Amino acid sequence: MSDFWAMGGYAWYVWGSYGVTTLVLVLEVIALRRRAREAKT
């Protein structure tokens, strides 16, 4: 399992990519949910 997270020494590059992508998409969904709630009132 730790082999998997190590990504053959490329952990920062691979997880840095996937982490930021996930973060950006999650933030967009959260912001949009808030906007949708405000638009309804």
Added chain:
Amino acid sequence: MKWFWYASPQTFYPLAGRIARWSALGAAVLAVCGLYIGFFVAPTDAQQGEAYRIIFIHVPAAWMSMFIYVVMAVWSALCLALNTRLSGMMAAALAPTGALFTFIALWTGSLWGKPTWGTYWVWDARLTSELILLFLYLGFIALRASIDDPRRADRAAAVLAVVGVVNVPIIYYSVQWWNTLHQGASVSLTRAPSMAATMLTGMLVMALAFWLYAIAVSMVRVRCIIRERGE
């Protein structure tokens, strides 16, 4: 299909909600499948080791960044030509998601460039034109935000979007027109793809997931815009 029926924001509103729900569900399912293929089925690359696994988000995000821009420009052209209310709203709904995918393409490309090229950034034609795409999206958003009257904002931003679309073929063909550090296309409609079948499958599944994600969020956003404008 009664296209003109749905061209009115009021009638499009419930349809957009249904499209958003189903697209979001599809995006979630496909993302799980795509990530499973990408991390557990696709083999380690002979040259790049595990670093190549960035491909499963980098290439789909880059495709989406260009594709969303073209769709945005088409809606903008419709807004200018027909002056329909919904087209300007659709263009506005797509811009933030397009900008995010452009940012993701640049960010993941940078993190992929370091281990393979030895640098996070280089002013090569592909990278520079993609950066210009990000500025076009941001310019579109800023221009709309700076004009109070929504219909005028729609039209002004639409001009920017339509003019800026020339940048998309420049990005796409940059690797052929200039001598770039960025590699040429690994996937094209005319040649057999130059990668293992499982890698290609993972990439296409992720592309489909991003596609459905973009549809879902832009549909939710257009519903917000319709409500905010009191339609």
